[in-house]
Amino acid sequence: MIADFVVSPKTEAEVIEILKVCYEHNVPVTTRGAGTGNYGQAMPLAGGCVMHMDKMAAVKQIAPGRVVVEPGCLLKDLDAATKADSGQEIRMFSSTWATATIGGFIAGGSGGVGSCTWGSLRDLGNIIRLRVVTMEAEPRVLEFRGEELARVSHAYGTNGIITEIEIPLAPAYDWVDLFLTTEDFMDAARFAEELGNEDGILIKLATVFEAPIAKDYFQRVAPHVDSGDNLIGLMVAPQSMEGFLTFLDRRPEAKLIYRSDASDWDRTPGLVFEYGWNHTTLRALKFDPSITYLQVRYGFPQHLELIEKMRTSLSPEVLQHLEVLRENGKVMFAGLSLVKFTTEERLDEIVKMHEDAGAMIFNPHRYTLEEGGRQSVDDQQLAFKREADPKGLLNPGKMIAWDDPDWKYAEMYAYPKMQAAE
């Protein structure tokens, strides 16, 4: 699974040129942002060309509430540019903000920090426009808005190369980072849920970590907690701190142990969001390589009940890590549960327990679009791939529906043309 060569186009014209040449010579093209995606979205399964987008990183236009940017721009750099220009920032980002690109986030991500307020990338309004180059004898440049966005967003670059992105912006505030602890796990989950439902308190993150995640895996937090402490991580807008502290006073079960605007910790814990979303697993892996994780959807209104049920059945083999998320206007939870891996069979059993209870699983151990998602073919993406990548050269092996329309999902898909690293 290594590429034969790597290219770094500087302009859309160069992208077109590369695709044209590769099309002519039947060379697969796998596009990469910063390579932080953790589902194998950008592994070049059939070798060929890896196209790095790092040279196409310009912030092209900033206006009130929106930005136009090239795909290779780091999330961090994009936020710095919009904040400096007009006190704005992107609505949501992955916890890999410091190293990931906006193009990679849109082509391979689903949501993250900010989704407690703005929902997911797939929700209407969270992407305004995508400009895309097709993989044909004469590559076309297309502009997608509205329903058409679903053709290429979260498609892993399988049906076109994104060369320009227009997304909405939110006001940038000096978010206050907070850590709190509770003795009871469900108290922590309820705290995060109720805070997410406070319409007048603006937050950007509300994360819950079951004990002993904080003590065992969060090195800079560990000195301030016990093994029995459940941890809540928050980002609160400074103008909402008064309201938040009133909310907190009403809940003596939660104890504030850290606030970034008035910290007495010897060593700063860094950014709180770098403990949440995918970073929780990354931190845990440093201490215990046998850890893996699941992505769970605890949907409204059963979310708290489902969480309690899964925890009762599976803790401490599965430790709860919850992220407040809005879906269809309701606060619910995404779970990125930490699993102590034993066998494939046991992992499948754990997955089945969730599904049987009604908690949908998005399997992060699969590299295809369908298996990582809702296990169904996206007809719109498939139809567009027929048009935009007729030879099937873009990021091959990631869209099962293209390779094997009759695939039944009973077992993990293995791309038959996969090339071993030599």
Place this chain on the structure above:
Amino acid sequence: MIADFVVSPKTEAEVIEILKVCYEHNVPVTTRGAGTGNYGQAMPLAGGCVMHMDKMAAVKQIAPGRVVVEPGCLLKDLDAATKADSGQEIRMFSSTWATATIGGFIAGGSGGVGSCTWGSLRDLGNIIRLRVVTMEAEPRVLEFRGEELARVSHAYGTNGIITEIEIPLAPAYDWVDLFLTTEDFMDAARFAEELGNEDGILIKLATVFEAPIAKDYFQRVAPHVDSGDNLIGLMVAPQSMEGFLTFLDRRPEAKLIYRSDASDWDRTPGLVFEYGWNHTTLRALKFDPSITYLQVRYGFPQHLELIEKMRTSLSPEVLQHLEVLRENGKVMFAGLSLVKFTTEERLDEIVKMHEDAGAMIFNPHRYTLEEGGRQSVDDQQLAFKREADPKGLLNPGKMIAWDDPDWKYAEMYAYPKMQAAE
């Protein structure tokens, strides 16, 4: 019900001086903003002094996400100042934005345009700080935050005079005003509700008017609608228009008839929010003086069901006017129903039908704090009045609990010391 004299203090020191003199001579003091409140909040029932706050209108400090302002500042002027300074605006305002003051809104209002996103004024985080002068021999200046805010916000100036206000700000956008029509009323209600639940589409207003409100009472809209058209009024952020139009395309039952950014109407309808909230009734009254209204809470999750039930039972005697509102993180509706008034008995019957069905009524035909609200004593406000206004001189007759602790709410409260206009 007229005052004996009117004063207009220019500074907090003058407020203190006025209160001190009035306290000494046992003169009642009723504070007024612009006098746009429609529950009689600021009627000087016992005569005495009316204190106009129009000379205390300074915008004192603007920071990212917050503003400090004097109470007499018009909502319109406050928005103009914060927008010019840093592209910000207040989170919510009454439909009397052009003429009402921020102090009057906070002392006498509950929410309005913007509440579809930010909830109500009473929600944590929507007021940061209030500075208040008490009515004592030596008036004290107090600063309230957190739980203490409830002592004086929405207290009609009965237990202290607000001299400074700190509230959060939201980004100011060039909101796009929209009107849409549907043939079926419940289609319009569902449209507004579902739009309110779109996490990625930023709105500031979603209002529904049952037919024939638009045809009969909205003069500039009438040429563009039929008597059978239900009307939806919206404010959508410009960066959310792409997402909104996609949302609209999925709902062919709704027809877009006006957008302020691309209008082909001969005469502009003006600001859409000036059709909503209390302005709907004001407009209807110009055409039919027998119209009155009710304030209804259609709470989640029964909101749509309750609305349909009330409409089936009462239309067209009661015409539905709905405002999307967030409460505890959920989209629900405030109803400001237009009622064709016949008798007091029939009005009471209509109120009872709502209450029996489970739709709470806030009676706008009462001038007291308790009757207009949840018909119960606010112990915190009462306790604070004992301390801050021991002689009971501030806006007398508006807090029943002060005048008559044994009042049972069976009939409308009539302040016994009320003075007739001479």
